[in-house]
């Protein structure tokens with residue numbers, strides 16, 4: 001599962017399309033955690049897609065990650081600012097790749 005304390009245990013190594021990237025990142029095998037309020041561990045995500053289907057405000061967008069061992073696309077929390085903290089995505093992700101930090 002995603003480490004809920006990633007903001008302490010990891011370093012922000014950059015930003016992609018306005019979404020924070022938390023390392024370590026070594027493409028294609030290591031993609032790190034993306035997002036802050038809504039965070040997705042790209043190294044755990046296996047592209048189930050439930051988060052994209054169920055988020056009522058469409059926070060997530062597919063991004064391609066060719067060559068990643070778990071899946072070749074990931075759910076990027078591109079519109080995390082829109083999140084209403086309903087926690088649906090956290091509940092439906094089969095591999096607990098998502099952390100939402102209300103407040």
Ligand code: SF4
Pocket residue numbers: 038054055056057058059082083084085086087088089090100
């Ligand atoms: Fe979308 Fe709810 Fe998850 Fe926020 S907590 S990203 S609103 S499903």
Ligand code: F3S
Pocket residue numbers: 040044045046047048049050051052074075092093094095096097098
């Ligand atoms: Fe990935 Fe979980 Fe969404 S596996 S696509 S973060 S439901």
